[in-house]
Amino acid sequence: MAWRAPDLLDEDFARILARNGIHGFECVWNLDHRWVQAPNERHGGWAGVARHEWIDADGEASAWYLKVHRGRVSRGLGSLLLGAPTLRREHGTLLRLVEEGFPVTRPVLYAERRVEGEHRALLATRELDGFRSVTALGREWRDRGWPPPSRRTALLRAAASLLRRLHDRRWKMNAFTAWHLMVREGEGVPELRLLDLERAKRTLFPGYARTKDLGVLERSAPLWSRTDRLRFLLAYLGAERLDRRGRRIWRSVQSRRRGEGWSWRDPGRGRARGRTPESVLEAAESGWRAREESNPQPSDP
Structure with a gap:
C-alpha cells in the first residue's frame, strides 16, 4: 500500500523512509519492529510502541518512535457504527497542542487503513534527544543521592x-504521569515534553480535570516527598501558602486516594500511616516552614 490521501507525512521524514527503502503504509506495517512497549491487548485490539533507526539525508542514523495500533477503535458522534482508530484522536490532539504552543513532539507520520474490516493505524515521532522521564530521573536521584532542593524545586515549578x-x-490529560512527563535538565528552567496523549481531550469542567490530573500525577510519583508535593501544589496555584481554596483542592485530590491507603513517602522518613489528608498537609507545611526558617535557602520558595 503506497502513501495516499489523507495520509499525513512530513516531507523530510518521507525522504528518510524512501532512502531506507520504505515506500508505503504496508512497508512500515510489516517492518521487524523493535518493541520498547510490547503490544498489549485492550479495547478489542492491540497496540505497541517500537523504536527504529534509519539513515537520514546526511548519512547519519536517526531514531524514531512508531506507535502501531491494530483493531483499537473509539466511537464518537462521527463514528458511531464503524468507530475510528484511537490514534486518530491522539494525532489530532498533538496537532492542536503544537498549535497552542505546548511542549509536545510534532508527529511526522499519521496513516490509517481498513483491512478486511479491521482498523490499522501508524503514528511516528522523532526520538527526544537528551530527555528522560521524571520517573527515571527520580530513580537516579534516589540511587545516587538527592540533589539540592533548588534543583528539585525548578522541576516541580516547571511541571x-x-x-x-x-x-x-481546558485540557484534561487523564494520563499526566511521571513516566509520561519527559525532562531535559540544563541551565535555567528544565525543558519538558508530554508523551502518550491518547486519552487527552477538551473538557467543560476544568475543576474536575484539575482534581483528576493532580491525583494521577501524585499516584505516579511515589518518590516525591511530602514537601515536594506541597511545593508542586503551591506552584500550580501560584501561591506562597495554601489558602482556603488551596486546602479545598488538596482535600479533593486526596479524597481520590482514600480507597488506596496512604503511601506518602519522604526519603529517609518511612511511610505516614493512619493520617488524614489535612494532618499530612499540616505536617508537611509546618515542617517545611520550620526548616526554611532555621536554614533558609535563597533558591527555594
Whole structure:
C-alpha cells in the first residue's frame, strides 16, 4: 500500500523512509519492529510502541518512535457504527497542542487503513534527544543521592506551570504521569515534553480535570516527598501558602486516594500511616516552614 490521501507525512521524514527503502503504509506495517512497549491487548485490539533507526539525508542514523495500533477503535458522534482508530484522536490532539504552543513532539507520520474490516493505524515521532522521564530521573536521584532542593524545586515549578496552563486552556490529560512527563535538565528552567496523549481531550469542567490530573500525577510519583508535593501544589496555584481554596483542592485530590491507603513517602522518613489528608498537609507545611526558617535557602520558595 503506497502513501495516499489523507495520509499525513512530513516531507523530510518521507525522504528518510524512501532512502531506507520504505515506500508505503504496508512497508512500515510489516517492518521487524523493535518493541520498547510490547503490544498489549485492550479495547478489542492491540497496540505497541517500537523504536527504529534509519539513515537520514546526511548519512547519519536517526531514531524514531512508531506507535502501531491494530483493531483499537473509539466511537464518537462521527463514528458511531464503524468507530475510528484511537490514534486518530491522539494525532489530532498533538496537532492542536503544537498549535497552542505546548511542549509536545510534532508527529511526522499519521496513516490509517481498513483491512478486511479491521482498523490499522501508524503514528511516528522523532526520538527526544537528551530527555528522560521524571520517573527515571527520580530513580537516579534516589540511587545516587538527592540533589539540592533548588534543583528539585525548578522541576516541580516547571511541571506545575505546564499543568496549570493545560487546565487554563481546558485540557484534561487523564494520563499526566511521571513516566509520561519527559525532562531535559540544563541551565535555567528544565525543558519538558508530554508523551502518550491518547486519552487527552477538551473538557467543560476544568475543576474536575484539575482534581483528576493532580491525583494521577501524585499516584505516579511515589518518590516525591511530602514537601515536594506541597511545593508542586503551591506552584500550580501560584501561591506562597495554601489558602482556603488551596486546602479545598488538596482535600479533593486526596479524597481520590482514600480507597488506596496512604503511601506518602519522604526519603529517609518511612511511610505516614493512619493520617488524614489535612494532618499530612499540616505536617508537611509546618515542617517545611520550620526548616526554611532555621536554614533558609535563597533558591527555594
